[in-house]
Amino acid sequence: MEYIDKTNPNVKQNAHNILKKFIDEQWQNDTNRYVNLAYEYFDKVEFCELLLKEQNHYCCYCMKHILNKETTIEHIIPNKAKKESIYSDYKIYGDIESNVFLWQGNMSSKINLPPFPHILAYENLVASCNGSIPKEGNAKCCNNKRGSEKIIPVFYIANAKEEFEYDVSGIIICDKKYYDTISCLALEHQTLQLFRRCWLNLPSRYDALDVIDAGKDKELREQIVDDMDFSKISVRDRETIRTEPYWNSFMNYFWFYLYKQDKGI
Ligand SMILES: [Zn+2]
Structure with missing residues (x-):
């Protein structure tokens, strides 16, 4: 996992x-209130691009490289949160x-920004994949698997890269305190494990570009798979990959x- 810095x-x-x-x-000045102040009414395309650029186009959880159309915006404090206790669970993280303040939908005066309502706060929003992973039947991970469940936003911990390691x-490989978060996001889904295993055991004569080229070149794909270590x-x-x-x-x-290269595996 990578640290996401919200202080630039x-x-x-x-x-x-x-x-x-x-x-x-x-x-609305005439009624002295907000109308349609909800995440659903916000045109997300430009904002989503900003988050993706900040994260080098990697999903905040599974590290898949994603484009705008396959991105979902993750609310760290869930969009539907209404209780102060939920806000308290997350306020220690990042910025x-x-x-950010907890929006309860009943503000009768204009907000002096910042802080921003949690439903539309930059510091509460990160880019996640849409959770679509191949499997027989439907599989989901990351934002779409989580819903509003409680998680630890590991990407807001400065040494996130060391907190989550992969064998x-x-x-x-991580501390027990993250087990519920991993399970909630399905980060140990067998397909995600398979993908990580294949990358971490990619024979040294191939690089990432060869793997990408092999998406269109079946012969190269067969060759890469055949050259992987049977053990x-x-x-x-x-057969699957x-x-x-x-x-x-x-x-x-x-x-x-x-x-893999960074760790010298
Ligand atoms: Zn993901």
Whole structure:
């Protein structure tokens, strides 16, 4: 996992401006209240692009490389949260406490921004994948699997990269305190483990670009799979990963190739 820094002044200002513009537009002077001040009414395309750029296009949880159309915006304090106790669970993380307040939908005066309502606060929003992973039947991970469940936002911990490590079998190595978060986000889904295992055991004569090229080049794909170490990548793994839906998804997890190089695996 990667640390997400929300304190870059230029990005922060830009994000605040986009959100402030929308929030101010929802204020109705004649009735002295906000109308349609909800995440659902916010045009997300530009804001989503800003988050993706900030995260180098990686999902905040599973590290899949994602484009705008396959991105969902994750509310760390859930969009539907109404209780102060939920706000308290998250205020210690990142830059939440000084920039975000719990929106309860009943403000009768205009908000002096910042802080921003949690439903539309830059410090409460990160980019997640849409959770679609290949499997027989439906599978979900990350934001779409979580819903509003309680998690630890690991990406707001400065040494996130050390908090979550991955062993060569694709399993996450971390402290017990993260187990509920992992399970809530399905980060140990067998498909995600398979993808991590294949990246971490990619034969050294191939690089990430070869894997991406092999999405269109079946011969190259077969060659890469055949060259994988049998003691690490089983016959069943091979049968699965070489199929088109799996390979086309697998290649977007190349963050684990960079992780492999970084760790000297
Ligand atoms: Zn994800």
